[in-house]
Amino acid sequence: MGKPTLVYTTFPNLENAKSIVGYLLEKKMIACANLREHEAHYIEDGDIAIKTEVGAFLKTAENKWDVLKDMINEIHPLETPVILKINIDDSNEEFENWICDTIK
Template sequence: MTNISLIYTTTPTYEDAYHISNILLNNKLIACANIFNNITSVYLWENEIHNNNECVIILKTTNNLVQAATNKIQEIHPYDTPAIITIDPVNTNDKFTHWINDCITL
């Protein structure tokens, strides 16, 4: 088991994804953000099928900072109902785990 968590969310634009990532990094709530630009999301909203381009962000943090990071994302996210999903890896390599912990130890 590892103390690392990933947080998945989407944003309407690259600028929004970069803004969220920078705020979380500056507050030391995450160690890293991977931004995947120009993905297609197909979803139901208000009983209609929608198709939009979005960005996916995968945020890397520690288990004890997930709630604070999630709260900050909700506070600054441009969507009314953002998807903010925590993924707990079964295992991470030791060097990566140490790097994450070293980056965001308060």
């Protein structure tokens, strides 16, 4: 099944994040998601923008990355979403087994 992998993305609001995370859980693309609302500061059209958004850490397996990235890109409401793969060098065996059992 592969090593555990974290995928980080953001959503414009909590409702949208919950909807997409629910879909990814149903499709067994992820085993778990941690959602957190935060303030984002960034450049938009040459100006500094400050908006509230929801960050999501998606717990999955490395071999799901390519399909998961494409799925998020396709259903994400933003034109240019951030979709980052965060490799995990090591983790406890119980967690690895849980990920594998949950999304197989």
